[in-house]
Amino acid sequence: MKQYLVLISMVMLGIYIFNMIAGNGPDSIHTSLEYIWEQGIAVRTYTP
Numbered sequence: 206m207k208q209y210l211v212l213i214s215m216v217m218l219g220i221y222i223f224n225m226i227a228g229n230g231p232d233s234i235h236t237s238l239e240y241i242w243e244q245g246i247a248v249r250t251y252t253p
Contacts, residue, residue: 226234 224230224233228235230236
């Protein structure tokens with residue numbers, strides 16, 4: 206029973222970490238990197 210609980214908790218932790226890295230939410234690492242990438246492009250392509 207203890208091994209089953211550890212297995213379930215590890216799966217839940219894996220899902221949480223995956224959503225934190227690659228999720229669609231505004232606080233995910235993927236969204237943050239996308240915003241930084243777009244800002245970098247905007248800075249390099251700015252022409253007055």
